[in-house]
Every structure is written in C-alpha cells, then in structure tokens.
Amino acid sequence: MNDKQKKMLRKIIVAAVFYIIAIIISKLGFQYSHWVSFAVFIVAYIIVGKDVLLKAFSNIKRGKVFDENFLMTIATVGAIIIGEYPEAVGVMLFYMVGEFLQSLAVNKSRKSISDMMDIRPDYANLIKEDGSVETVDPYDVEIGAKIQIKAGEIIPLDGIVVSGRAMLDTSALTGESVPRSVNVGDHVYSGSINKDGLLSLEVTKEFSESTASKILDLVENAAAKKSKTENFISKFAGVYTPIVVFAALALAIIPPFIFPDTGFTTWIYRALTFLVVSCPCAFVIAIPLSFFSGIGASSKIGVLIKGSNYLELLSGAKTFVFDKTGTLTAGVFEVVKIYPNNVSDAELLENAAFAEEYSSHPIAVSIKKAYEELKEDGSDGNLSERLSDLTEVAGQGISIKLDGETVLVGNDKLMTSNNIEFEKCDDFGTIVYVARNNVFLGTIVINDRIKESAKESLAALKNIGIQKNVMLTGDTKEVADIVAREVGLDYAYAQLLPQDKVDKLEEILAEKNTLAYVGDGINDAPVLARADVGIAMGGIGSDAAIEAADVVIMDDNLDNMVRGIKVAKRTMSIAKQNIAFAIGVKVIFLLLAAIGFGTMWEAVFADVGVTVLCIINAMRNLQVENI
Incomplete structure (x- = not known):
C-alpha cells in the first residue's frame, strides 16, 4: 500500500469505530442518547466523508456538478436530513471501503505493468580514460563513451560490444524468453538484462533516445489516445449522471401526489437510494483500466500499441495487407x-x-x-x-x-x-x-x-476471424505468386512502386473493412500512414519503425503479431463484458430502488460490488501466458 492508501485505511477504521459506538449509544435509551449518538454519527461521517464532500464542492465551483462525489453527498446529506443517520454514515463508510478496494486493485494493475516495463536503470558504469569505473547518471553519458555492464545489471544505453561476451535477456523488449548471445561487434539495446559475463559497450545513442526510453515513452503516452469505447463511456457518464439526478428528484416529488398514503419521507428515501445505486464508478474506472491493461499485456509480449484507439481498431481489423521483404520473407x-x-x-x-x-x-x-x-x-x-x-x-x-x-x-x-x-x-x-x-x-x-512462421501465422489470422490476407510487393509477379502459394495469401499484387502501393491500398480500403498494413516501417511510411492500423515489424533498434507505425512488433516474429491481435480482441471482449454487466446490474437495482425493494445498504453494496468485480475482470487482461 502507498501512503495515500494507508491514510484512507486509517480513516475507515477510525470512522468504523465511531460508527459502532454511535449505534451502541443509540440502543442504550438514556435521556440524551439520541443527541449523543447523533453527534458521534456526525463525527464518523465527517471523518470518512470529508474528502468526498470537499471534492463535491470543489467540482461544483469548477462547473463539474454531476459526478460520483456529488451523488454520494446528496444521498448521504439527504439521509441525515430525514433522520436516517446510521444509513447515511454506513453508506459513506462502505463507499469509502469500495474506493479503497478499487485503489488497491488499480494500483496492483498499474504496478504489474510498471514492474514489467521497469527497464530504465538509474545508473550507468562509465569507463574512464584511466580504466577506472565510475557510477554516473545515464543522462550524463555521451555518444562514444564506454560503459561496463556486470552480470545481473540492466543495460542502460544502446551500444556496440567492444569487449566481453554474455547472454542477454531481451524479454522486456521483444517478449522472447530465450536469452540472446552477444559478442564483440554486436549491437545491444537498453532494457536488456545481462544474465552472465562482463560486457563493455561503446554508446551509440543518448539516454533520451535509447530503445528503452522510446518504448517507455510510447507506453506512457498511449493512455492519452482514447478508444471510441472509452470516449463513449466518458460522454455517457456525462449524460447519464444528470439524468439519474433529475430522475431521483422526480421520484422524490411526483409519487407522493399520486400515492398520498406513502408520504414524502418514503419517496425521498427511495430517491436517495436511487442516487447511491446510480454512481458511475464502474464505468469511469473499470473500462479505461481494461484498455490500459490490454496495452500493458501487449507490451509484455513485445507488441507496442500507441493508444487505446489503435488497440480497438486492431481488434476489429478484417483485412491484413503485408509487405513482402522483411515481413513475410x-x-x-x-x-x-x-x-x-x-x-x-x-x-x-x-x-x-x-x-x-x-x-x-x-x-x-x-x-x-x-x-x-x-x-x-x-x-x-x-x-x-x-x-x-x-x-x-x-x-x-x-x-x-x-x-x-x-x-x-x-x-x-x-x-x-x-x-x-x-x-x-x-x-x-x-x-x-x-x-x-x-x-x-x-x-x-x-x-x-520465407520466414518459418509466415504460413502458420497467416493461418492463425484466419482462425481468429481475419477475412482477407493480401501482399503488396515491388517484386516480379512470378516471385509474388510463389510467396503467395507458400504462405497461403488470398491475393498478391506485384511490380508496385511506392505510389502504386498507396493506390492499391486505397482500392482495398474502399471495401470498407478495417485494414491493417504490416511492413518493416522503413520504406513503407506512406502506406503505414494511410492504413487504419499501421504495424511495423522489427522495431527493436529501428527508430523509423517506432515513429512510423501505430503498432510496433519489437522483433521479426509474426507469431507475436498474432498474439498482439488476440490481446486486442480479448481487451474489447472484457470491456464489453464490463459495460454490459455494469449497466445490467445498475438498471435492475435502479428499478428495485424506485419501487421500494432496496435499502441504501443494498445500494452501496451493489455499487461497490459491481465496480470491484469489473476491475477484477479487467485485471485478467494482464495474463499473457496462454495467449
């Protein structure tokens, strides 16, 4: 737990103690027990609810009225006004318990990803002119300088081996679990781990331009590029919350005139319960977390996706267009x-x-x-x-x-x-x-x-719903036809100049299917840019590939591309499951609250429970072993 979570837990425990004391006092029945218990309830309420109240008022000042803080404030203050002190405090207390559990779950999810991507070291062992070694900040190491990497250390900067030999773990970069042997003259990339031996490198890139830095920047910035589903949920929450507030207001005011026997207090209580159920936490937390975990999971297997929008497009791609050289061959x-x-x-x-x-x-x-x-x-x-x-x-x-x-x-x-x-x-x-x-x-x-994995990978694409595999090449028709037969392509177009490839891609795009183009990211920039999703193979060590594409496969393994698509499809499936589950449960409990078959206790359990279950479901996306 971080400091914020520890502080939250302390508040919950203290408030729970005061809450229990207040309930006991209210049961004793002495002369001023009502007022004493009321005072203790209010103390418990302030301890656990102060942050929610302050956020609600702060957001109102900024014009952001309708959010979960506003809903909880209205619901619990309303309960206090009608004399339902235990329920007011209990709802706020369990709401904060839910927030605490959500924080733990989200933190665990983010930690899984940050641990997985913890490939940027804090130091480099600089070899000085006199042969001595000094520990320095990697930012201070210049191109051409020599650094030493001992067994067990992370390589801090890209470079060329000038002495030594070792086995490198490149799994954080490529998703490949088999160590790679390096010797004098070989290029090595930051983020790799030296499993054994002692290496000396001549640095070829500054720290900010190193492979590890570029990958981490890409993954960190991916969260800013929202998918259509995430944007829909954001807009939906913005419309949904005001609607349920006004619906609750109508529920409190209109029915008492239609059913005068029940009285205003009953309908106000139902309206307050309605507000508690309607909290949009499951939407605004679990759905973005589904996409965030999907991007993290794909990074784990060496597939870098530059945003949730590209992940969503990748999951729905029906046509895959391949370059030949360096991609299928x-x-x-x-x-x-x-x-x-x-x-x-x-x-x-x-x-x-x-x-x-x-x-x-x-x-x-x-x-x-x-x-x-x-x-x-x-x-x-x-x-x-x-x-x-x-x-x-x-x-x-x-x-x-x-x-x-x-x-x-x-x-x-x-x-x-x-x-x-x-x-x-x-x-x-x-x-x-x-x-x-x-x-x-x-x-x-x-x-x-032809790559050994090409035929199997294209067959795997068909098995996961890809309708058409196409190749565009500048090579002769005879060569294109042979490659097409060998790997199982549906169509092959040959003798195409770079502009011809763009024109042919436009023809295929006219079929209105989501299209992904797969190339090496070096000579394919116009086609990669024009496709719905541009996928570059062999991104490790290639700045051009990382810059040009929407999705970067860090090695040349087509199998990893297929795995990345499976992660994208699973991500969309989990996001849809969470949306359907959250909406379904909300609708059921909103109806129950409206007709009186539900208390505030049940409402807060429904809200917190749905959110936690959706978060747990989203965290399934971090598992990539069986993909």
Missing part, C-alpha cells in the same frame, strides 16, 4: 540451390565468391557466405595477388581475372554476350551463372527466404 538473401557443370559445388562457389570478393551487394554477400560454409581448406591464399582486372558490366554482372584466368559471374545476358554455352535455369529466385576461361561452370540460385 526474412529480407536476407541466401544460396538455395547449386547446379554445378562438371565441377564440384565447392569449386563453383569458390570461383563465384572470389569474383565477388570486393562487392558488398546482398547477392555477393550470400555467395561468399555459402562458400565459407562449404569450403574444406581454411586458406584461400593472398587474394589481392590472385585477383586482377575487375570489370563491372552494367546490367549483366562482373568479369575478373583469377590466377590469370577470366571468371564471369552474372546473368544470362553476360553469358550470351561472351558466347558461352550454358544451360538456362528457370528456378524461382535470382539466377547467377558462372564461367571460367569461356567454360560454363554452373548455376547458383539465390533467394530471399
């Missing part, structure tokens, strides 16, 4: 097939890799990587002496001398222009032909690998 080229011609696989790759030695193109990198994995001898000699006369042939490939012999690596046009007989390959992917001394050595097929 890994975005990393690799050699997938080798067709040697009278040479070994290793010899074919060796010639291609040596020819591509000075190139950093993704195709070249994939060939060199495949060769490194396949070669048997660890030494390639002095390549600078073995290679000469490098020539790039525009739109065809390269020509280079290897040990004095000409090696050609490129497409079919390069082979044809050099009059080399070769066997044309029609496989899916980028086709690279290799020749040496005008002799065809074989074919290498390079492709962007």
Whole structure:
C-alpha cells in the first residue's frame, strides 16, 4: 500500500469505530442518547466523508456538478436530513471501503505493468580514460563513451560490444524468453538484462533516445489516445449522471401526489437510494483500466500499441495487407540451390565468391557466405595477388581475372554476350551463372527466404476471424505468386512502386473493412500512414519503425503479431463484458430502488460490488501466458 492508501485505511477504521459506538449509544435509551449518538454519527461521517464532500464542492465551483462525489453527498446529506443517520454514515463508510478496494486493485494493475516495463536503470558504469569505473547518471553519458555492464545489471544505453561476451535477456523488449548471445561487434539495446559475463559497450545513442526510453515513452503516452469505447463511456457518464439526478428528484416529488398514503419521507428515501445505486464508478474506472491493461499485456509480449484507439481498431481489423521483404520473407538473401557443370559445388562457389570478393551487394554477400560454409581448406591464399582486372558490366554482372584466368559471374545476358554455352535455369529466385576461361561452370540460385512462421501465422489470422490476407510487393509477379502459394495469401499484387502501393491500398480500403498494413516501417511510411492500423515489424533498434507505425512488433516474429491481435480482441471482449454487466446490474437495482425493494445498504453494496468485480475482470487482461 502507498501512503495515500494507508491514510484512507486509517480513516475507515477510525470512522468504523465511531460508527459502532454511535449505534451502541443509540440502543442504550438514556435521556440524551439520541443527541449523543447523533453527534458521534456526525463525527464518523465527517471523518470518512470529508474528502468526498470537499471534492463535491470543489467540482461544483469548477462547473463539474454531476459526478460520483456529488451523488454520494446528496444521498448521504439527504439521509441525515430525514433522520436516517446510521444509513447515511454506513453508506459513506462502505463507499469509502469500495474506493479503497478499487485503489488497491488499480494500483496492483498499474504496478504489474510498471514492474514489467521497469527497464530504465538509474545508473550507468562509465569507463574512464584511466580504466577506472565510475557510477554516473545515464543522462550524463555521451555518444562514444564506454560503459561496463556486470552480470545481473540492466543495460542502460544502446551500444556496440567492444569487449566481453554474455547472454542477454531481451524479454522486456521483444517478449522472447530465450536469452540472446552477444559478442564483440554486436549491437545491444537498453532494457536488456545481462544474465552472465562482463560486457563493455561503446554508446551509440543518448539516454533520451535509447530503445528503452522510446518504448517507455510510447507506453506512457498511449493512455492519452482514447478508444471510441472509452470516449463513449466518458460522454455517457456525462449524460447519464444528470439524468439519474433529475430522475431521483422526480421520484422524490411526483409519487407522493399520486400515492398520498406513502408520504414524502418514503419517496425521498427511495430517491436517495436511487442516487447511491446510480454512481458511475464502474464505468469511469473499470473500462479505461481494461484498455490500459490490454496495452500493458501487449507490451509484455513485445507488441507496442500507441493508444487505446489503435488497440480497438486492431481488434476489429478484417483485412491484413503485408509487405513482402522483411515481413513475410526474412529480407536476407541466401544460396538455395547449386547446379554445378562438371565441377564440384565447392569449386563453383569458390570461383563465384572470389569474383565477388570486393562487392558488398546482398547477392555477393550470400555467395561468399555459402562458400565459407562449404569450403574444406581454411586458406584461400593472398587474394589481392590472385585477383586482377575487375570489370563491372552494367546490367549483366562482373568479369575478373583469377590466377590469370577470366571468371564471369552474372546473368544470362553476360553469358550470351561472351558466347558461352550454358544451360538456362528457370528456378524461382535470382539466377547467377558462372564461367571460367569461356567454360560454363554452373548455376547458383539465390533467394530471399520465407520466414518459418509466415504460413502458420497467416493461418492463425484466419482462425481468429481475419477475412482477407493480401501482399503488396515491388517484386516480379512470378516471385509474388510463389510467396503467395507458400504462405497461403488470398491475393498478391506485384511490380508496385511506392505510389502504386498507396493506390492499391486505397482500392482495398474502399471495401470498407478495417485494414491493417504490416511492413518493416522503413520504406513503407506512406502506406503505414494511410492504413487504419499501421504495424511495423522489427522495431527493436529501428527508430523509423517506432515513429512510423501505430503498432510496433519489437522483433521479426509474426507469431507475436498474432498474439498482439488476440490481446486486442480479448481487451474489447472484457470491456464489453464490463459495460454490459455494469449497466445490467445498475438498471435492475435502479428499478428495485424506485419501487421500494432496496435499502441504501443494498445500494452501496451493489455499487461497490459491481465496480470491484469489473476491475477484477479487467485485471485478467494482464495474463499473457496462454495467449
């Protein structure tokens, strides 16, 4: 409990003691017992109700008349006026007990989220020029400085490992529970926890721009972006409360003239009970808490949602549109097939890799990587002496001398222009032909690998109610069709320039279904902005992704995107359950109060009970283990 809650509990206990004493005195029946008990009741009432009374009067001064403080003030003061002292104090006492329980529940909910997101440390171990280590505020560490992270410590700033190796827990950032191994040269992100080993980092970002700071700012600011449901509840409470106040007033004034035998006091009591039941606490506390816990739960699995409005849209999305590269595919080229011609696989790759030695193109990198994995001898000699006369042939490939012999690596046009007989390959992917001394050595097929989780994730989307999965890509139709078949897309649109993607998205949006676009957040900014919900994959380490999208998947795992959608759908379900339950119980008890089948005691139990049950239901949303 915090200090405010402890103070509230003390007031409740003291008021309860005075309340019991007042009831005992009222039963003794001595000459002035009525007035003595009245005085003690008033003391108990002031102790427990002072804050409510002050809030009510303060809000009236600000023009905010109709709220729960006003309702409780009118109801209890009215009860005192008609002589129902025990009920007046009892209602205020149990109302404050309810407020106390609500405070505990909300605090627990917020603490669960804050503990989960407690990834911003208070210090950094700065390595000084003389090699000594000084504990400093992370805000004071500059880019380029070196910091030390010991086992068990949270990494305070983004950086590159300059010495040491360790296993990092990145679950607070990505939702991934499996530790990640890092070594010299690897990028690491603030908010990760060093599980073992000693690391030294060179800082690459200031504290305010670090990954952890951006994530925490995003989650903290998300509460300001209200969903339609939350805005509706706010407006509803603003209309509902004045209506029930005037309804209670009518209940107190009109029926006595229609049923004169019952008298004014009976109907005033019913009207006051009506006011107690009508408190909108369950609406104004439990509904926003449902969304807040949903945003917190999604953060726990590495899905950052920038506001309740986007969470609500995500829950109702029926069409998902995907970019190809980096989203459905890994975005990393690799050699997938080798067709040697009278040479070994290793010899074919060796010639291609040596020819591509000075190139950093993704195709070249994939060939060199495949060769490194396949070669048997660890030494390639002095390549600078073995290679000469490098020539790039525009739109065809390269020509280079290897040990004095000409090696050609490129497409079919390069082979044809050099009059080399070769066997044309029609496989899916980028086709690279290799020749040496005008002799065809074989074919290498390079492709962007489809993510392992893509097919299962798209099938899972269908299972949770997504009607259409679409892909937009700038790649060829042949490539698009193959990817579409592999992962189970409904539609694939190929050879699209950036503006073409926006135009195609407009066509799909015209179907009036809520649309989510999933991309890498780097080259998709216009499409992400135009979609109802923009989802960026691989947000960890990518400022562009965090800035561009409405929802950020911190790693490249499509499974986490599906889990995030499930959390969004569960959040909306819980919010609707709370709305239906609160309204249903309120209506029943309002009717019972109006016809006399209900006391103030029952009314306050109904109000407090409904609110607490709605809060407990909202807190279910924090559980993500089975999502």
